[in-house]
Amino acid sequence: MTTSPRRVWWKTAVGLVLTGLMLFPVYWMINVSFTRDQDMRASPPHLFPTNGTLDGYRAVLDQQLPYLGTSFLVGLGTVALTVALAAPAGYALAKLRPPGGPALSFLLLIAQMIPGIIMAMGFYAIYLTLGVLNTLPGLILADTTLAVPFAVLIFTAFMSGIPDELLQAAVVDGAGRLRTFWSIVLPVSRNSIVTVSLFAFLWSWSDFIFASTLAGGGDHQPITLGIYHYIGNNNQQWNAIMATAVVASIPAAVLLILAQRYVSMGVTAGAVKD
Amino acid sequence: MTPTTRISTTTRGHGGAAEAAPPGPPAPRTRRPGRWLAWGFLAPTVVYLLAFYAYPLYRNVELSLREYTVRSFVQGGAPFAGLDNYRTVLADPAFWPTLAHTLIFTGASLVFQFSIGMALALFFRQHFPLSGTLRALILVPWLLPLIVSASTWSWLLNSDSGLVNAALGVVGIDPVNWLTSPTWSLTSVIIANIWIGIPFNLVVLYSGLQAIPVEVYEASALDGATGWQRFWSITFPLLRPVSAITLLLGLIYTLKVFDIIWIMTRGGPTGSSATLATWSYRLGFGNLLPEFGPGAAVGNLLIVMALVAGLVYIRSQRRQHLR
Numbered sequence: 054m055t056t057s058p059r060r061v062w063w064k065t066a067v068g069l070v071l072t073g074l075m076l077f078p079v080y081w082m083i084n085v086s087f088t089r090d091q092d093m094r095a096s097p098p099h100l101f102p103t104n105g106t107l108d109g110y111r112a113v114l115d116q117q118l119p120y121l122g123t124s125f126l127v128g129l130g131t132v133a134l135t136v137a138l139a140a141p142a143g144y145a146l147a148k149l150r151p152p153g154g155p156a157l158s159f160l161l162l163i164a165q166m167i168p169g170i171i172m173a174m175g176f177y178a179i180y181l182t183l184g185v186l187n188t189l190p191g192l193i194l195a196d197t198t199l200a201v202p203f204a205v206l207i208f209t210a211f212m213s214g215i216p217d218e219l220l221q222a223a224v225v226d227g228a229g230r231l232r233t234f235w236s237i238v239l240p241v242s243r244n245s246i247v248t249v250s251l252f253a254f255l256w257s258w259s260d261f262i263f264a265s266t267l268a269g270g271g272d273h274q275p276i277t278l279g280i281y282h283y284i285g286n287n288n289q290q291w292n293a294i295m296a297t298a299v300v301a302s303i304p305a306a307v308l309l310i311l312a313q314r315y316v317s318m319g320v321t322a323g324a325v326k327d
Numbered sequence: 328m329t330p331t332t333r334i335s336t337t338t339r340g341h342g343g344a345a346e347a348a349p350p351g352p353p354a355p356r357t358r359r360p361g362r363w364l365a366w367g368f369l370a371p372t373v374v375y376l377l378a379f380y381a382y383p384l385y386r387n388v389e390l391s392l393r394e395y396t397v398r399s400f401v402q403g404g405a406p407f408a409g410l411d412n413y414r415t416v417l418a419d420p421a422f423w424p425t426l427a428h429t430l431i432f433t434g435a436s437l438v439f440q441f442s443i444g445m446a447l448a449l450f451f452r453q454h455f456p457l458s459g460t461l462r463a464l465i466l467v468p469w470l471l472p473l474i475v476s477a478s479t480w481s482w483l484l485n486s487d488s489g490l491v492n493a494a495l496g497v498v499g500i501d502p503v504n505w506l507t508s509p510t511w512s513l514t515s516v517i518i519a520n521i522w523i524g525i526p527f528n529l530v531v532l533y534s535g536l537q538a539i540p541v542e543v544y545e546a547s548a549l550d551g552a553t554g555w556q557r558f559w560s561i562t563f564p565l566l567r568p569v570s571a572i573t574l575l576l577g578l579i580y581t582l583k584v585f586d587i588i589w590i591m592t593r594g595g596p597t598g599s600s601a602t603l604a605t606w607s608y609r610l611g612f613g614n615l616l617p618e619f620g621p622g623a624a625v626g627n628l629l630i631v632m633a634l635v636a637g638l639v640y641i642r643s644q645r646r647q648h649l650r
Contacts, residue, residue, distance in 0.1 A: 064455040071447065072461040078522065079467055081490060082479040094488045097496070142372035149365030157369065164380050166633040168583035170607050171626040174619065175383025177611075178390060181401060198379050205372060230364060259472035261586045266612055277474045281590065284478055291482055298475040305470035313463045 082302075086110070086295035093291055109296030117297050120279035123189070124258050127275055128304075130193035131257035132250045135200045139249065143208020144238050148220060149230070158209065161202040172198055173266040180267055187271025195267055196257035204249040211245035212238060248315045251308050258304050276301045390623035400619060412620040416628070419621075421598055421606065428513055429602040432520070432588075433581045439521045440577060441570075444528025449558070451529070452536050462533070469526035477590035480519040481506065484591075506592050509599035516588045516600050523587065524580075528573055535569030536562070575640045579633050603629045 085093075086109045087102035146154050176195050177186070185191035215238060223233045239246070261277040268274055280301060283294045366373075391412050399405035416422060451462045468476060483490050484505035492502040505515040539562065547557055585604040588594060594601030594609060601609070603625055611622030 061455045064450075064453060065457050068450070068455065068458060068461045071450070072464050075465050075522075075525065076467060078476070078479050078483060079471070081483060082475070085482060096488070097493045098488065098490050138372050138375050141368035145365040145368035149368065151365035151369060154365070154369075157373070160376070163634075163637070164376065166579050166630070166637060167380070167384065168585070168604055168607075168626060168629050168633070170583070170585055170604050170611075171387050171623070171630060172380075172383050174390065174607075174611050174623055174626060175386040176379075178386045178400070178619070179383060194379060197375075201372065201375065230368075234368070255470065259474070261472075261474050261590070262608075277472060280474050280478060284481070284590070294478060295482070298478055302471050302475050305467065305472070309463060309466060309470060 079302075082295050082298050086292055086299050088292050090290065090292065093289075106292065109290075109292035109294075110300075112290070112293035113296050113300055116293075117276065117279045117300070120274055120276040121300065123273050124275040124277070124301075126189060127192050127196060128254040128257045130189070131196045131200060132253045134193060134197045135204050135253040136246060136249060138197070139201055139204035139208050140239065140242070140246065141234065142205045143212050143245075144234050146205070146209040147212035148215070148217075148238075158206070161205050164202045169199075169262040173262050176263070177266050187268050187273060189273050192263060192268045192273065192275070193257075195263040196260050197253075199256040199260060199263075200249070200253035204253065207249055208242070208245055212242055215241055244315065247312065251312055251315055255304060255308060258301075387623045387626060390619050391621075391627050393620060395619045397617065400617075408620065412624040413628075416621050416624045421601070424598065425601050425603060425606050428600060429582065429604075431513065432517055432584070432602055433578060435517050436520045436524060436581045436584075437574060437577050439517075440524035440528050441574060443521070444525050444573075445532050445570075447525070447529045448532040448536055449562070451533060462529070465529060466526045468523055471523075473523070473586040474590055476523055477519060477587045480515070480522070480587075481591050484515050484518075507596060509596055512592045512596060512600035516591050519587055519591060520581065520584060524577060528577065531573045531576075532566065532569060535566050535573075538569075539565050571640065571643070575636060578636050582629060582633050582636075603632075 084100070084102050087105040087107070088099060089104055089106045089108070092099055092104065145151055146158060172195070176191075180186045180191055219237060219241070220233055223237050228236070258275075259277065260275070261281070264275045264278050265281065269278060276297070280294065280297050283290075283297060392408060392410070393399075393405040394408040394411065395405045447465070451458050482488075484492075486492065486502060486504045486507060489505070491505065496502065503511055505511050543561055543565070544557065547561055552560065583604055584602070585608060588600055588602060588605050589608060592600045593613075594605035598606075607622050607625040607629065609622075610618045610625060
């Protein structure tokens with residue numbers, strides 16, 4: 054590096070300003086979540102929650118816990134189903150090279166192009182016939198479609214990096230394909246399992262379109278609908294709405310703090326978001 | 328090689344045995360018993376894809392070709408209507424404005440997301456203290472649930488109490504009815520969507536920049552190239568494949584954006600911010616009397632648009648490959 058230290062700190066300052074600008078709406082959400090009702094329409098708006106209140110968060114505890122619970126369960130179900138389906142498929146595509154494998158990879162790519170609204174309408178028609186509208190398994194099955202194509206592509210990309218010698222050694226030792234997959238491929242692929250799980254959870258947690266079409270009328274409504282009803286019903290209580298939004302953002306924050314490198318890996322390797 | 332794996336080869340420095348690697352040249356096609364056995368591992372996913380991708384898609388096409396009422400939707404037996412639903416949609420006075428909104432929304436979002444993302448990627452490429460942390464923090468908007476981003480922007484852009492109007496007031500501009508006037512509603516949802524899409528563009532373009540060898544720059548610096556010249560003659564051409572995939576994926580995601588628009592404006596007022604995605608939803612679920620047929624028809628038009636974009640991309644890739 055030929056640049057002088059002063060020059061470098063100047064860049065950090067610019068970087069801080071740019072990041073601050075990008076994150077300002079997030080700050081504003083937090084600020085409004087602490088603002089008192091009577092200050093909500095103050096002109097000009099208060100830039101800091103000087104007379105902060107926890108009313109918004111009390112409303113969350115009183116009213117939103119069932120929604121949060123549903124979202125959590127649906128998220129866990131989506132993660133389990135996604136990994137169970139996609140890890141073996143990724144292994145097969147990466148290492149066993151089945152006939153027709155490339156065609157399947159291509160179909161998975163196409164599958165990601167399908168707009169959610171179309172899937173939702175198809176699911177609605179099917180679920181109505183099967184009678185699984187407004188059920189947890191129904192929502193989990195639908196949410197899994199958000200993650201499965203991405204997950205298979207990620208697993209395939211990561212598992213093709215496993216040295217063939219490692220797998221051949223297992224075969225020489227007398228392990229079958231299933232055994233090799235279970236006791237060698239899966240443990241070695243921990244990183245990709247974490248990446249896939251994180252994204253599967255986040256996407257199902259954030260899902261709005263399946264929730265509103267397939268679970269909008271029942272007892273099992275996720276947090277995205279909790280916020281949506283809030284906006285529709287009590288248009289005035291913005292601290293409660295924003296407090297719910299803050300709570301709903303916690304998984305994203307946790308994900309970024311605990312697993313930052315997996316996140317950028319996922320973004321670049323899969324380059325997908327619904 | 329799929330576009331996805333091509334991108335993954337540009338990431339580096341993550342370490343670990345499960346490093347993303349480009350699939351090597353295919354092994355010699357010896358007759359191994361395991362080749363068909365592999366379908367045993369694929370079977371769950373294939374069954375899943377058929378049941379939960381192919382079948383809903385099929386149902387959707389079927390919906391668009393029949394004349395459904397609420398009654399026949401539940402009990403079956405809707406009469407075959409051919410392309411009537413498509414004719415209805417095309418003849419609807421809302422069709423052309425909605426198509427125009429979709430194109431403006433997608434075009435404007437892509438242009439700004441990509442150029443701002445590129446500028447940020449170039450900036451963060453110069454390593455400075457905290458650059459890694461700040462780059463990670465910028466990811467936040469992309470990770471937030473869309474309903475969170477959309478409701479936050481709704482409040483920021485609120486006509487009476489929103490911060491944006493307050494800030495405009497400071498510099499002497501009259502309050503704008505961002506979400507409630509037909510003039511501004513489309514702009515408002517575009518602004519929110521640009522904000523959400525910048526991090527994705529930043530991260531993918533940044534990883535593309537990382538893959539350009541430093542030696543190329545050193546050589547050009549010796550030749551006395553300025554920063555601007557370096558960008559146009561080295562960075563931009565070398566980044567073309569990554570830029571293409573970024574734009575293609577951006578296009579596909581932006582075409583199907585639904586949540587943000589629906590939550591912020593519901594496509595209104597008077598359809599002024601409606602896109603094909605929100606229109607399809609409104610037809611199918613937004614009214615008391617659902618019109619599933621036309622709704623499905625609009626959705627299928629959307630798929631066709633995404634597919635055309637994908638095919639154009641694949642063709643251009645192939646041509647580049649042959650050259």
